[in-house]
Amino acid sequence: MRKVEKATADKYFRIRTIMVIIFLAIGFAVSFGVAFFAESIYEGGALILGMPAHYYMGAQGAVITFVVLLFLNAMISDRVDKAFGIDEKQNEQISGGASDH
Amino acid sequence: MDQQSLVSLTLILLTFALYIGISVYNRAKVTSDFYVASRGIPPVWNGMAIGGDWMSAASFIGMAGTVMILGYDGLAYIMGWTGGYLLLTFLLAPQLRKYGRFTVPEFIGDRFDSNAARLIAAIATIIISFTYIIGQLSGSGVVIGRLLNLPASTGVMIGVVVIAIYASLGGMKGVTWTQVAQYLILITAYIIPIIFMSLQVTGNPLPWLTYGNIVNELGAIDRELGISEYFAPFTESDRSQFLALLFTLMVGTAALPHVIVRFYTVTTMKAARWSGAWALLFIALLYLSAPAYAAFSRFIIMTQVVGQPIDELPAWTEPWVNTGLLEIADTGGDGILEWEDLVINPDIVVMATPEIANLGVFVVGLIAAGAMAAALSTAGGLLITISSSFAHDIYYRLLKPDATDAKRLKAGRIAIVLATVAAGIVALDPPGVITQIIAWAFGLAGGTFFPVLFLGVWWKRMNAQGAIAGMLGGLGVTLGYIFLSMNGIMLFGIQDTGAGVFGVTANLLLVIIVSLLTPPPAQHLQDEAMDLRYPEQMTYKDGEVWMNDSADK
Numbered sequence: 001m002r003k004v005e006k007a008t009a010d011k012y013f014r015i016r017t018i019m020v021i022i023f024l025a026i027g028f029a030v031s032f033g034v035a036f037f038a039e040s041i042y043e044g045g046a047l048i049l050g051m052p053a054h055y056y057m058g059a060q061g062a063v064i065t066f067v068v069l070l071f072l073n074a075m076i077s078d079r080v081d082k083a084f085g086i087d088e089k090q091n092e093q094i095s096g097g098a099s100d101h
Numbered sequence: 102m103d104q105q106s107l108v109s110l111t112l113i114l115l116t117f118a119l120y121i122g123i124s125v126y127n128r129a130k131v132t133s134d135f136y137v138a139s140r141g142i143p144p145v146w147n148g149m150a151i152g153g154d155w156m157s158a159a160s161f162i163g164m165a166g167t168v169m170i171l172g173y174d175g176l177a178y179i180m181g182w183t184g185g186y187l188l189l190t191f192l193l194a195p196q197l198r199k200y201g202r203f204t205v206p207e208f209i210g211d212r213f214d215s216n217a218a219r220l221i222a223a224i225a226t227i228i229i230s231f232t233y234i235i236g237q238l239s240g241s242g243v244v245i246g247r248l249l250n251l252p253a254s255t256g257v258m259i260g261v262v263v264i265a266i267y268a269s270l271g272g273m274k275g276v277t278w279t280q281v282a283q284y285l286i287l288i289t290a291y292i293i294p295i296i297f298m299s300l301q302v303t304g305n306p307l308p309w310l311t312y313g314n315i316v317n318e319l320g321a322i323d324r325e326l327g328i329s330e331y332f333a334p335f336t337e338s339d340r341s342q343f344l345a346l347l348f349t350l351m352v353g354t355a356a357l358p359h360v361i362v363r364f365y366t367v368t369t370m371k372a373a374r375w376s377g378a379w380a381l382l383f384i385a386l387l388y389l390s391a392p393a394y395a396a397f398s399r400f401i402i403m404t405q406v407v408g409q410p411i412d413e414l415p416a417w418t419e420p421w422v423n424t425g426l427l428e429i430a431d432t433g434g435d436g437i438l439e440w441e442d443l444v445i446n447p448d449i450v451v452m453a454t455p456e457i458a459n460l461g462v463f464v465v466g467l468i469a470a471g472a473m474a475a476a477l478s479t480a481g482g483l484l485i486t487i488s489s490s491f492a493h494d495i496y497y498r499l500l501k502p503d504a505t506d507a508k509r510l511k512a513g514r515i516a517i518v519l520a521t522v523a524a525g526i527v528a529l530d531p532p533g534v535i536t537q538i539i540a541w542a543f544g545l546a547g548g549t550f551f552p553v554l555f556l557g558v559w560w561k562r563m564n565a566q567g568a569i570a571g572m573l574g575g576l577g578v579t580l581g582y583i584f585l586s587m588n589g590i591m592l593f594g595i596q597d598t599g600a601g602v603f604g605v606t607a608n609l610l611l612v613i614i615v616s617l618l619t620p621p622p623a624q625h626l627q628d629e630a631m632d633l634r635y636p637e638q639m640t641y642k643d644g645e646v647w648m649n650d651s652a653d654k
Contacts, residue, residue, distance in 0.1 A: 001640075001647045001648065001649055001650075002647065002648050002650060003645055003646070003647055003648075004639060004645075004646040004647065004648045006645070006646070008646075009635065009639065009646035012634075012635060012639075013634045013635070016634075020191045020192070023187065023191060024187060024188075024191060027184060027187045031180045031184050031347065031351075032344060032347065032348075035177075035180075035334075035340075035343055035344060035347060036340070036344065038173065038334035038335070038340075039334055039335065039340075042332070042333060042334055047313075047317070048313070049310065049313035050313030050314040050316070050317055051312075051313035051314075051316040051317055051332065052316070052317070052320075052332045054173070054332075054334060055173055055176070055316060055332040056313065058173060058176030058177075058179060058180055058392075059168075059176055059179060059389075059392035060309070060389055060392070062179075062180045062183070062184065063179060063180065063183045063385050063388055063389055064385070064389070066183050066184055066186065066187055066381060066385070067378070067381050067382050067385050069187060070186065070187065070190055070374075070377055070378035070381050070382075071378045071382075073190065073191065073374060073378070074371075074374045074375045074377075074378045077371070077374055078371065081371065081636055085648070086636050086638050086639075087638065088369065088371055090637075090638050090649065090650070091368075091369040091370070091371065091636055091637035091638055092368045092369055092637075094637045094638060094649060
């Protein structure tokens with residue numbers, strides 16, 4: 001066991017929190033945001049893949065965005081962990097030992 | 102028995118044999134096998150199992166039909182049931198995994214060091230899962246009843262027997278691998294018919310790219326008929342109802358105990374993040390297909406069924422009229438079938454469309470097997486959750502802390518059989534249509550658990566009093582609003598399916614206000630909450646973070 005500088009630990013938490021806020025804001029915008037303005041988009045008459053844009057966002061656009069966000073999160077989080085010297089093998093051993101009580 | 106019933110039944114029996122075989126092969130030997138599969142499931146497979154667990158009768162049988170009937174307004178289900186995985190994977194799953202317990206009530210009980218909170222959470226988990234399972238059983242009743250020309254209630258009973266056997270034998274480990282198989286079967290069964298429909302209607306085998314033009318054409322057909330356009334927003338309900346339903350489904354998804362428990366079956370926080378990503382990818386395959394299914398169904402009905410003479414109806418209509426889920430009345434009195442003459446229950450669309458489009462006995466049978474896979478896989482996961490709430494949280498943690506492994510396993514199996522039989526009895530005469538029953542379960546889950554779990558993970562100052570007040574208040578407000586709105590008393594045009602909005606708000610406010618008015622929790626509990634901010638290798642202790650470089654213990 002060695003001590004982690006408070007500044008380093010806080011930085012780790014801050015990076016992860018900022019990621020969560022950004023990803024959730026994008027997710028919120030493509031679902032609630034588009035639905036809120038659905039009537040104006042509908043009247044605007046824009047088409048995506050042949051269907052009205054607000055319908056496309058509900059049927060495909062939002063879902064695809066969610067999937068992309070989750071994979072981005074998993075990949076970027078791995079990099080963040082690596083940058084802070086986290087070793088996944090050790091994580092596995094620690095959680096395997098600590099969890100069953 | 103005609104050829105169709107024979108083919109469908111054979112396919113269903115073959116898949117049942119597969120599920121039972123898998124569950125016997127992976128028979129649970131110790132308690133942790135039973136509840137969390139000994140935490141050894143790799144993320145891709147766990148993601149697929151979450152997909153099978155998640156996609157229930159409502160997703161498979163109900164959703165496409167709901168979109169077909171409601172048009173744009175039905176898309177709240179598509180976005181809500183997928184968007185919940187963002188909240189779950191970002192805000193809850195990895196942290197709950199690091200906390201490392203077996204169940205949601207156990208997290209709540211230990212995090213706030215309160216047996217009262219544990220008991221309330223266990224009872225709420227049982228209520229939520231029980232509501233959800235009724236929807237699954239009535240879904241399987243529809244399928245079996247239609248196939249064998251039996252009353253739906255007999256179909257329910259057949260489903261109950263199969264579910265109880267494999268869930269109580271295998272436990273979570275058996276259920277995990279069964280759910281992987283069920284996912285593969287249900288996704289194949291869902292996508293094959295829409296590929297055929299896409300070929301039939303547009304000549305292109307990729308439905309996801311072709312149905313946009315069909316959606317546009319449906320709008321034109323509707324304009325001609327003088328009804329509101331298929332894709333016009335908020336024709337069936339207010340914008341506030343759409344947003345409230347979307348919110349309820351999203352937050353409920355993130356707080357459903359049987360989904361959260363899946364994230365306890367992975368090894369680490371990292372694996373939890375990847376499981377969430379894979380799960381949503383597998384789930385999205387079906388959710389991206391449902392609007393295509395809906396568009397093709399509506400197009401085929403509009404162009405091939407509507408406008409036909411009413412006394413020469415095709416053969417597929419008769420069995421569905423017999424089930425009471427399809428009504429045909431010649432309202433115009435001109436002997437021609439009009440769109441207005443058809444009263445279609447959304448629950449039959451997925452099952453009936455392949456028959457309407459003449460896709461052959463094999464595809465129709467495959468759909469039936471897929472529908473059963475969806476209903477059974479979700480029911481299996483729900484039963485494990487009910488059994489663990491009872492056997493682990495109430496029996497072991499509260500009543501008999503000295504109970505042996507064997508006794509706890511036995512209590513879990515008894516709980517499964519009792520819950521299945523009780524849910525089966527309610528499902529004989531279901532209190533609503535599938536999607537509606539399921540939407541209540543989401544409202545209850547979000548209203549009872551989401552703010553408590555969210556703040557429990559992220560706010561160290563939260564205490565037991567806040568948790569208890571939040572859960573009781575949220576549960577009460579959600580239940581109260583469901584009953585009020587069913588009786589016509591509504592706020593802002595929000596219906597019973599959007600009740601979660603009020604439950605979650607009440608819960609959140611109660612947690613914050615009551616926690617601040619009562620003494621802060623003990624220091625070690627606050628430290629445990631701080632610890633969840635960091636990966637496993639980092640430990641928070643007395644205001645300092647420690648890195649564990651050698652995990653030799």
